Amino acid sequence: MATFFGEILPVISRAVDDDDDDESFENLETYVKIKWKKEAQEEMELTKDKKLQANAFVLAVGPAATGFTQTYVTHKNYEIIGAMFCGMKEDDVNTFGQMSPTDKTCYIYRKCDYPSALVCECNYDIRPEYAHSFVNQLMSCLNLCEGHVVIFGSTFTSEYKSDVPTSDMNPPFMRALKTASFLGTPMAPYLEQPNVATGLPAQMLTYCHIHKLNAVLYMCYTDSIHLDFATLKTFQPLIESTPVKYMREENKKASETLKKIVDLHTKHSTLYM
Amino acid sequence: FIYHDSILPLVGNDPYAHPEADVCKLVTACEVYESKLHQLVIIQQRAPFVKGKMSSFRRWLTGWVKENKFEKLVILSSMHAHERLDIQLQGPQFRYISTPDLEAENKERFTHDVLKWIPLEGRPSLEDPEGSLYLPGGGIAKSLFEDCSKENIPAIVVLVFCAEGDNAQDAVKLAYNLNLWMDLIDFKPKYDLDGKTIIKPASTWRVPSSWRLLFGTAVDQTLFH
Numbered sequence: 001m002a003t004f005f006g007e008i009l010p011v012i013s014r015a016v017d018d019d020d021d022d023e024s025f026e027n028l029e030t031y032v033k034i035k036w037k038k039e040a041q042e043e044m045e046l047t048k049d050k051k052l053q054a055n056a057f058v059l060a061v062g063p064a065a066t067g068f069t070q071t072y073v074t075h076k077n078y079e080i081i082g083a084m085f086c087g088m089k090e091d092d093v094n095t096f097g098q099m100s101p102t103d104k105t106c107y108i109y110r111k112c113d114y115p116s117a118l119v120c121e122c123n124y125d126i127r128p129e130y131a132h133s134f135v136n137q138l139m140s141c142l143n144l145c146e147g148h149v150v151i152f153g154s155t156f157t158s159e160y161k162s163d164v165p166t167s168d169m170n171p172p173f174m175r176a177l178k179t180a181s182f183l184g185t186p187m188a189p190y191l192e193q194p195n196v197a198t199g200l201p202a203q204m205l206t207y208c209h210i211h212k213l214n215a216v217l218y219m220c221y222t223d224s225i226h227l228d229f230a231t232l233k234t235f236q237p238l239i240e241s242t243p244v245k246y247m248r249e250e251n252k253k254a255s256e257t258l259k260k261i262v263d264l265h266t267k268h269s270t271l272y273m
Numbered sequence: 274f275i276y277h278d279s280i281l282p283l284v285g286n287d288p289y290a291h292p293e294a295d296v297c298k299l300v301t302a303c304e305v306y307e308s309k310l311h312q313l314v315i316i317q318q319r320a321p322f323v324k325g326k327m328s329s330f331r332r333w334l335t336g337w338v339k340e341n342k343f344e345k346l347v348i349l350s351s352m353h354a355h356e357r358l359d360i361q362l363q364g365p366q367f368r369y370i371s372t373p374d375l376e377a378e379n380k381e382r383f384t385h386d387v388l389k390w391i392p393l394e395g396r397p398s399l400e401d402p403e404g405s406l407y408l409p410g411g412g413i414a415k416s417l418f419e420d421c422s423k424e425n426i427p428a429i430v431v432l433v434f435c436a437e438g439d440n441a442q443d444a445v446k447l448a449y450n451l452n453l454w455m456d457l458i459d460f461k462p463k464y465d466l467d468g469k470t471i472i473k474p475a476s477t478w479r480v481p482s483s484w485r486l487l488f489g490t491a492v493d494q495t496l497f498h
Contacts (some may be wrong), residue, residue: 199282
């Protein structure tokens with residue numbers, strides 16, 4: 001399709017054709033792999049259903065959400081017990097040593113003094129096609145019956161449709177969706193139709209909804225391409241949300257940590273400096 | 274729910290709620306609805322398929338249809354308007370294709386004055402001058418229909434010709450024709466299952482709130498200041 005300015009753009013169509021069996025994503029089931037630390041695996045073996053008991057689970061997807069959990073939750077008193085890898089080949093060596101917050105990591109943390117509180121920080125850009133496998137592999141190792149799940153994610157305001165113009169909405173802003181089993185009121189307004197959430201956060205919320213788990217999804221709509229203070233600050237009130245309020249760790253150097261995280265991400269965007 | 278790895282993930286708030294309501298009733302990528310009154314089960318898929326997984330879904334679906342012994346499968350679909358044959362350019366834009374057993378059972382009703390349904394014309398090609406089933410833009414409708422024919426599941430595809438864009442009217446046309454045949458939504462009062470309560474008739478088709486803002490948020494007028 002040619003635009004007014006003469007550039008050629010690909011046509012996106014909602015209509016689908018039948019002949020797609022030639023292309024396929026690499027074997028979906030083996031593309032995503034979860035690896036647990038030895039101690040965690042031994043613990044799982046000891047339980048009846050071979051799962052880790054979890055009363056509180058936080059899934060943070062994307063740099064804004066993981067920046068928030070790193071600053072206010074996992075910065076101390078948490079140990080890494082597992083990791084998820086996307087696209088690793090069978091003979092790759094992987095260790096838990098990756099250090100930079102901008103690395104493509106997806107670690108699972110456990111609170112040292114509250115072992116049934118788990119946080120999964122996914123800095124990776126997991127494609128929606130792999131979300132099903134990701135969630136299934138992760139949740140098949142966790143026993144969350146009575147527990148609370150909270151999912152943090154972020155996306156662009158260009159994805160948000162409303163009668164009100166975007167500039168009047170004062171981005172960044174937060175919206176929430178919850179499963180039927182969650183009887184409380186989330187700390188953000190509900191996401192209005194016709195807006196929907198997709199990708200890994202949606203897959204996790206769907207899983208929780210179908211399995212009747214208490215879960216809330218908080219989605220931050222931001223107009224900044226790179227991570228900025230305002231976006232991180234939008235998450236801040238959520239440290240009082242269930243179950244984060246039981247899992248948080250006081251961080252006196254919170255503003256410094258936030259600044260470091262923002263700086264790491266802005267390094268890539270300072271094209272003209 | 275249908276929780277299958279061939280469907281991309283999606284969650285949202287209830288599209289059938291009152292627009293002013295402030296509650297959260299989660300909907301997911303593929304849900305199953307049932308009406309005991311009409312002896313009907315509806316699968317609504319809101320998210321696209323994962324590329325390469327359509328056949329996996331079709332296999333699962335035909336297995337499920339057989340296992341639950343459904344009398345027939347009705348596939349709602351559409352076809353690219355720009356692929357129409359000359360004779361299809363004018364006249365009703367609604368077509369159907371059905372397996373031979375359903376065709377025999379319903380032939381009279383379909384050709385009757387009220388419905389006047391036209392079967393989809395075959396597309397002649399070099400391999401098949403008689404014309405074969407051709408449904409571009411129909412998603413899995415064609416292959417699903419062919420799978421059903423092989424498995425002896427009575428199936429019918431009902432479709433409209435439409436172009437990319439705001440297809441709300443096309444959807445209403447499809448629903449209207451389906452309703453003429455299956456008599457699902459009444460535009461006159463009718464008795465409920467217990468034989469006593471009267472169901473109020475619908476006055477018109479209701480548009481769900483998820484159809485709003487098809488083309489996104491209105492342009493921000495501050496751009497032009």
